[in-house]
Amino acid sequence: MTERDPNCLFCRIVVGEIPSDRLLEDDRVVVFRDVNPQAPTHVLAIPRAHIGSLADLDDDDGELLAALFGALRRVAEDGGITDYRVISNVGAGAGQSVFHLHIHLLAGRPMSWPPG
Numbered sequence: 001m002t003e004r005d006p007n008c009l010f011c012r013i014v015v016g017e018i019p020s021d022r023l024l025e026d027d028r029v030v031v032f033r034d035v036n037p038q039a040p041t042h043v044l045a046i047p048r049a050h051i052g053s054l055a056d057l058d059d060d061d062g063e064l065l066a067a068l069f070g071a072l073r074r075v076a077e078d079g080g081i082t083d084y085r086v087i088s089n090v091g092a093g094a095g096q097s098v099f100h101l102h103i104h105l106l107a108g109r110p111m112s113w114p115p116g
């Protein structure tokens with residue numbers, strides 16, 4: 001984990017160099033709307049620190065994970081959203097395109113399974 005990678009899109013969103021539609025933030029986490037939504041509600045929860053993906057977490061990162069999922073739970077509660085899907089793509093082969101850890105929350109349409 002590094003605090004910031006100046007070439008990382010989401011690090012630049014964290015510091016406000018790139019605008020974002022933020023729903024919630026605290027000292028560890030920022031939640032903002034996905035610029036290319038795949039559902040009526042599509043938000044991303046990211047750590048402020050630069051972490052490439054879930055694969056880069058350590059065993060002692062439980063508090064950060066709790067903060068990320070807790071932030072998404074609060075966004076859902078605040079939006080009256082009861083049915084939703086959370087996803088984190090790890091690696092290009094799984095669909096990851098931004099290499100700064102993010103958890104997607106999608107809601108507002110029927111979800112099929114398995115995902116493509």
Ligand code: AMP
Pocket residue numbers: 009018020033034035036037088089095096097098099
């Ligand atoms: P993934 O493909 O799982 O790495 O997800 C990356 C997500 O970031 C995609 O859903 C993109 O639409 C989203 N995204 C890319 N650039 C921005 C941006 N500037 N603001 C908000 N979301 C973005």
